[in-house]
Amino acid sequence: MVACGKLLIALNPSAASASCLSDKSASAKGVSVDPQLEHHDSSPMRTPRYLRLSTCVALFASLLLGACKPAGETATPAGPGAAAGAKSRRVAVVVSTLNNPWFVVLAETARNRARELGYEATIFDSQNDPSKESTHFDNLIASGYGAVLFNCTDAEGSIANVRRATARGIGVFCMDREIKANDAATSQILSDNYSGAVAIGEHFVEKVGESGTYAELLGLVADTNTWNRSKGFHSVVDRFPDLKMVAQQSADFDRTRAMEVLETILQAHPDIDAVFCGNDAMAMGAYQALLAARKADQVEVFGFDGADDVVRAIAEGKITATAMQFPKIMAITAAENADKFLEGERNFPQRVPVTVELVTQENVHKFGDHGRKQ
Amino acid sequence: MAGSNNESAHDSTMHQPNKSFQRALGWIVPAAAAIFLLVLFPPFHVVRRSGPGAASSGSSVASSVFEPVAFVEKFWTEQLLPAARRAPELAPILADLRRDPAAASKAHARRVGVGTTAYYFARGSGRVTAVARSRLLVEIDGAAGATVALRTGPVFGNAVRDGSGLLDLNNVPGLAEFNALSAELNRKVEESVLPSLRGASVAVGARITFAGCAEAPESVGDGPLLVIVPVKAEVGS
Numbered sequence: 001m002v003a004c005g006k007l008l009i010a011l012n013p014s015a016a017s018a019s020c021l022s023d024k025s026a027s028a029k030g031v032s033v034d035p036q037l038e039h040h041d042s043s044p045m046r047t048p049r050y051l052r053l054s055t056c057v058a059l060f061a062s063l064l065l066g067a068c069k070p071a072g073e074t075a076t077p078a079g080p081g082a083a084a085g086a087k088s089r090r091v092a093v094v095v096s097t098l099n100n101p102w103f104v105v106l107a108e109t110a111r112n113r114a115r116e117l118g119y120e121a122t123i124f125d126s127q128n129d130p131s132k133e134s135t136h137f138d139n140l141i142a143s144g145y146g147a148v149l150f151n152c153t154d155a156e157g158s159i160a161n162v163r164r165a166t167a168r169g170i171g172v173f174c175m176d177r178e179i180k181a182n183d184a185a186t187s188q189i190l191s192d193n194y195s196g197a198v199a200i201g202e203h204f205v206e207k208v209g210e211s212g213t214y215a216e217l218l219g220l221v222a223d224t225n226t227w228n229r230s231k232g233f234h235s236v237v238d239r240f241p242d243l244k245m246v247a248q249q250s251a252d253f254d255r256t257r258a259m260e261v262l263e264t265i266l267q268a269h270p271d272i273d274a275v276f277c278g279n280d281a282m283a284m285g286a287y288q289a290l291l292a293a294r295k296a297d298q299v300e301v302f303g304f305d306g307a308d309d310v311v312r313a314i315a316e317g318k319i320t321a322t323a324m325q326f327p328k329i330m331a332i333t334a335a336e337n338a339d340k341f342l343e344g345e346r347n348f349p350q351r352v353p354v355t356v357e358l359v360t361q362e363n364v365h366k367f368g369d370h371g372r373k374q
Numbered sequence: 375m376a377g378s379n380n381e382s383a384h385d386s387t388m389h390q391p392n393k394s395f396q397r398a399l400g401w402i403v404p405a406a407a408a409i410f411l412l413v414l415f416p417p418f419h420v421v422r423r424s425g426p427g428a429a430s431s432g433s434s435v436a437s438s439v440f441e442p443v444a445f446v447e448k449f450w451t452e453q454l455l456p457a458a459r460r461a462p463e464l465a466p467i468l469a470d471l472r473r474d475p476a477a478a479s480k481a482h483a484r485r486v487g488v489g490t491t492a493y494y495f496a497r498g499s500g501r502v503t504a505v506a507r508s509r510l511l512v513e514i515d516g517a518a519g520a521t522v523a524l525r526t527g528p529v530f531g532n533a534v535r536d537g538s539g540l541l542d543l544n545n546v547p548g549l550a551e552f553n554a555l556s557a558e559l560n561r562k563v564e565e566s567v568l569p570s571l572r573g574a575s576v577a578v579g580a581r582i583t584f585a586g587c588a589e590a591p592e593s594v595g596d597g598p599l600l601v602i603v604p605v606k607a608e609v610g611s
Contacts, residue, residue: 178548178549180547180548182544182547182548189488190549192487192549192553194549194550194553195531195532195553195556198530198531198532199531201530202530202531228549228550228553232553235530235557236528236530239528326488326489329488329489330488333488349544350544351543351544351548351549352487352488352543353486353487353488353489353543353549353552354487354488354489355486355487355488355489355490355491357489357490357491372490
């Protein structure tokens with residue numbers, strides 16, 4: 001595998017031009033050079049010509065090659081020597097998507113907290129597109145941002161972006177979604193999706209019982225959280241062999257799509273006892289489908305996220321449970337860590353898990369506004 | 375002028391070897407300098423795909439193969455069981471829990487990361503007062519009649535992983551591996567500890583000595599104060 005370090009040509013014009021311009025200045029002053037003597041220069045006056053040429057080549061080569069740092073150095077997270085970003089008063093919030101209200105809360109809370117702390121803060125929407133995310137990193141590095149509050153599009157693909165930023169002294173604080181490297185980001189404040197789904201699974205067995213049929217609506221199949229949630233849920237329900245999953249289909253974390261998918265599932269399996277949805281938008285869509293099929297009272301619906309409309313629906317008895325992810329806590333923690341970083345702090349834990357809590361009809365009164373009520 | 379030309383020609387002949395040498399030097403010097411710099415500052419690097427510098431695979435920790443089964447086997451015998459023998463007594467914790475669950479949690483429980491979830495790690499003994507499908511109710515010695523439930527059915531959640539305070543997310547490659555540890559610890563409890571609590575000898579009145587982990591409740595009612603996942607249990611008569 002060949003990894004080419006990014007070529008950062010930091011030309012020092014004064015050094016390079018001083019030696020190379022000597023010929024140009026000679027011509028400019030009208031000093032003529034005999035073409036013959038150019039090839040047979042042996043006089044003391046002409047000897048420095050190739051030396052100058054050599055010097056030019058060597059200097060240019062050293063400038064060019066000196067800019068290529070070894071790969072290991074470029075991957076070094078912001079350390080004492082990488083203080084360029086630390087002097088900035090600009091904070092970027094790079095978020096995977098703003099199409100989902102949950103991520104809007106995450107991004108806006110991070111931006112607002114950074115502004116409260118006295119920084120100029122801007123939100124960059126990656127639209128679930130890793131190439132857009134990469135462009136955002138190019139722009140924010142070039143624009144002199146000091147810290148990034150980052151919600152990645154790809155647990156592995158985003159690592160290179162983070163490394164580019166930290167190598168320039170920019171602090172990168174991951175929020176909610178993990179990048180799969182322990183030495184790239186400054187710190188990661190992570191939602192423990194798997195454990196939240198385990199809690200949902202336990203409650204599912206409690207409410208549905210140890211036998212019955214159910215459907216699962218998955219999120220985006222390329223998203224790691226889709227599978228963290230599904231695996232956590234199945235780590236519990238699969239222990240009960242009489243709980244049968246009759247359908248498992250992706251609805252892309254989308255409310256309308258979830259409604260359409262469940263409508264189709266209900267045609268084939270009209271007697272299901274429950275639906276587990278990989279996020280709350282899909283839970284709302286599933287509930288709408290059940291309402292239209294006049295089955296809302298017979299089928300238990302489980303979501304994930306802790307979105308306000310689902311918390312209200314749980315309180316009204318429409319949806320059975322969700323898992324609260326605390327986007328505001330994650331965003332505020334990330335912004336405050338970025339502030340500490342820009343003030344000079346460098347000692348951050350690489351990963352900080354944020355507990356995901358079960359919200360049920362019994363404890364829903366304690367939750368609201370994307371977290372616990374104060 | 376003619377004499378001058380002859381002199382120049384003579385000079386040229388005299389300096390022919392010198393000129394060749396100088397011409398060669400004109401190539402050698404920059405080439406040597408360039409090679410030296412290329413060696414000193416290579417423009418690209420050949421790295422192992424799984425090596426520490428591989429950007430796509432993350433850190434050396436993340437790229438190494440993590441074996442939860444082997445990790446848990448070692449952790450169980452070398453760290454968890456010795457720690458269980460030294461765990462705090464349960465009775466004083468239960469007394470605090472009855473008075474004020476929030477204060478008891480602050481004083482005795484452990485938290486992992488950010489959030490309200492906390493776990494106790496304690497040891498105790500008592501008498502079985504009820505045998506249910508997936509739990510035993512045990513009245514704890516010296517706790518003024520307070521009872522706890524010992525889990526005997528399938529074990530889920532992170533009580534064992536997070537309750538002991540011996541495992542840190544930053545010591546494993548990532549969240550997925552940390553969760554795999556939790557699942558493996560739960561499997562280990564089911565395999566090594568729970569069978570002794572499901573035997574015919576475990577009936578109402580039996581005495582049990584145990585150590586285990588439990589999630590800290592926000593409030594307590596009339597029932598068992600804690601649901602404990604045992605990591606060590608001995609049944610007497």
